[in-house]
Amino acid sequence: MLDSSLTLAVIGSGTMGEAILRGLLASGKLKPNQIVATDRRAQVVDHVRATHGVRATTSNVEACRDAGIVLLAVKPHEVSAVVDSDEMRKLLSGKVVISIAAGVRLNQLAGWLPGSAVIRAMPNTPCLIGEGMTVIARGAGVTDVQAGAALEIFRAVGRCIEMDDKLMDAVTSLNGSGPAFAYVFLEAMCDGAVRMGLRRDAAMEIAAQMFQGAARMVLQTGQHPAALKDQVTTPAGCTIAGLLAMEDGRIRSVIARAVEEAAVVAGKLGQS
Numbered sequence: 001m002l003d004s005s006l007t008l009a010v011i012g013s014g015t016m017g018e019a020i021l022r023g024l025l026a027s028g029k030l031k032p033n034q035i036v037a038t039d040r041r042a043q044v045v046d047h048v049r050a051t052h053g054v055r056a057t058t059s060n061v062e063a064c065r066d067a068g069i070v071l072l073a074v075k076p077h078e079v080s081a082v083v084d085s086d087e088m089r090k091l092l093s094g095k096v097v098i099s100i101a102a103g104v105r106l107n108q109l110a111g112w113l114p115g116s117a118v119i120r121a122m123p124n125t126p127c128l129i130g131e132g133m134t135v136i137a138r139g140a141g142v143t144d145v146q147a148g149a150a151l152e153i154f155r156a157v158g159r160c161i162e163m164d165d166k167l168m169d170a171v172t173s174l175n176g177s178g179p180a181f182a183y184v185f186l187e188a189m190c191d192g193a194v195r196m197g198l199r200r201d202a203a204m205e206i207a208a209q210m211f212q213g214a215a216r217m218v219l220q221t222g223q224h225p226a227a228l229k230d231q232v233t234t235p236a237g238c239t240i241a242g243l244l245a246m247e248d249g250r251i252r253s254v255i256a257r258a259v260e261e262a263a264v265v266a267g268k269l270g271q272s
Helices: 015-027 042-052 060-065 076-083 086-092 106-112 125-129 144-155 165-195 200-221 225-232 238-248 251-266
Strands: 008-011 035-038 055-057 069-072 096-099 117-122 132-138 158-162
Touching: 008 015, 008 060, 015 035, 015 042, 015 125, 015 144, 035 042, 035 060, 042 055, 055 060, 060 086, 069 076, 069 144, 076 086, 076 106, 096 144, 106 117, 117 144, 117 165, 125 132, 132 144, 132 165, 144 158, 165 200, 165 251, 200 225, 238 251
Parallel strands: 008 035, 008 069, 035 055, 069 096, 096 117, 132 158
Antiparallel strands: 117 132
């Protein structure tokens, strides 16, 4: 559990920063007086303060001064501008700094903040509804307690596991970009159902719930997707007919290549 005396600074109150903030409050892991949020836009600061009851400011320095953990929820190209200064190095020395900026590596964070315990994280947009997936990677010298605090923060908005930094480009593709790939697949299935006479709204509801149920089957049973697929695929049935049509279109290769290509691009983000 997170320390009741902990103060978290959320640097950047955009979509993901606010989603994590909201999840922490909803879960009860942190109270409003334990969070201070920042944004460069005054209207966003006002919105966050009024909506969530947390402290909010346009000053990153002010937010970081008393915080024990700092969450960097800014775009990759903005991270260095936020932390790469003598003032911030001094303020963040000895503190846990978690970055969710895609492509910004642990060695970069450690170079800017040599006295901080740096952690890299990759959440995804389903964090907005508390169904997110996040993967963290810890920098050198980060303790189990510090990594555990990061895990607790992201478990407020879904699941969270730890992996090595060298795998984070693949994680960014699969986890960060993955929802977009899933939406394309879902939309295409709806198109097929509409072609066969279903109303669009009904097709969307059926397909979305089917995706959710199928995913939960994998998580809750621990069975390989192929084994679960075989449970649905009866001899000479409609499912095997549809599966063979998908294989004719090289569906597996196309999806796998999409993940591979996105990982290649992810590796270039945050690099000058």
